[in-house]
Amino acid sequence: MNGAGKQVDQGDFGFEERMRELLAEDAYTIHPSSAPYPAIRRRGLAERRRRVALTGAALITLAAVPVGAYAVAGGNGGRSADTAAPKPSVGAPHSPAGNTAGSTGGSTGESPAGTSAGTGAGTSGGPARPATDGQLLDGITFAQAADGLEECLTAEGGAPGGAGDLGKADDYRIILALKSTGDSNDPGDGIYVVAVKEGPAGFRVVCSLKDGVASGISTSSSDADAPGAGPVVADINGGKLYQQSFADKGKWKLPFRWGVIGTVEAPVAKVTVSYGDGGPVAATLDHGWFVAAGMLDQQxxxxxxxxxxxxSGKLVYDSDDDTTYERTLP
Known part of the structure; x- marks a missing residue:
């Protein structure tokens, strides 16, 4: 009996050992060995280096693209509507346009009179040019005059949209730029820039600048003209262009650069201005305005x-016969 018992135990033991082996094999099948971490890490580093190399090559390619290509694309994915064309500088010339009928060229003969400067805007976002280069005197360039006008409107004009808002420089056309002479009321020489715009009718500004900085502004319009004004009307507030302070009467600084501006209507085809002992100066007619300037050498x-x-050459206006014109200086 004991022998039989031993055989049974050995059989049971063999069966149990076999079961353990089978279970161990199933356990390996269900839970495989851990992934080879070192191999995976090496593969990841290699992939990262490959991507970095590709990115560097792409950056080099972008850097080699001309700047102009980016500008044409608008900088935001090739939107053709954003294409920007080069803008000319403020002093760049433009296609000349014909002067108004009766234009006589330069106002003094001391500058390149008669040179057509056109009537369109002198720059994108800037004022229009005068009818002739002869209206820019004393070495003042159009670029300087345009910059001076913008400076003056910014410094002396009211808040945008307010009652004192004088508009932007590109609303105007420059008709005269000349040297200003300081006096006891306003010491220090500088320049005047005269500019006009279509609305309101006959509106103009005279900007005073010294060392490129605005020092004052004067405004006027045809609304200030006397009722029934004639075909030629001198600017009622334009005296600052042709006189020094009344406190300096009899002791003006000489020589003195003077200017006269005003409006003109048909049938006027020619305007002349005489000041002091100098002979008549032929004014320039510039889109409904007349502009004259000269040098004064006497009190x-x-x-x-x-x-x-x-x-036909017939006299149709004479300031000596105009009761609204102040013939005597203060």
Whole structure:
């Protein structure tokens, strides 16, 4: 019996050992050995180095693309509507346009008179040029005059949209730029820039600048003209262009650069201005405005004498006969 018992135990033991082996094999099948971490890490590093190399090559390619290609694309994915064209500088010339009828070229003969400067805007976002280069005097360039006008409107104009808002520089056309002479009321020489715009009718500004900085502004419009004004009307507030302070009467600084501006209507085809002992100066007619300038070498007591003629040479206006014109200086 004991022998039989031993055989059974050995059989059971063999069976149990076999079961353990089978279970161990199943356990390996269900839970495989851990992944080879070192191999995976090496593969990941290699992939990262490959991507970095590709990115560097792409950056080099982008750097080699011309800047102009980016500008044409607008910088945001090739939107053709954003294409930007080069803008000319403020002093760049433009296609000249014809002067108004009766234009006589330069106002003094001391500058390149008669050179057509056109009438369109002198720059994108800037004022329009005068009818002739002869309206830019004393070495003042159009670029300087345009910059001065913008400086003046910014410094002296009111808040945008307010009652004192004088608009932007590109609303205007420059008709005169000349040297200003300081006096006891306003010491220090500088420049005047005269600019006009279509609305309101006959609106103009005279900007005073010294060392490139705005020092004052004067405004006026045709609304200030006397009722029933003639075909030639001198600017009622333009006296600062042709006189020094009344406190300096009889002791003006000489020589003195003077200017006269005003509006003109048909049938006037020619305007002349005489000041002091100098002979008549032929004014430039610039889109409904007349502009004249000269040099004064003597003390004066009378304002400039203005005459207007029609196309046949007939005198149709004389400031000596105009009761609204102040012939005597203060």
């Amino acid at each position: 004066v007591t009378l304002a400039p004498h203005i005459e207007g003629y029609d196309g």
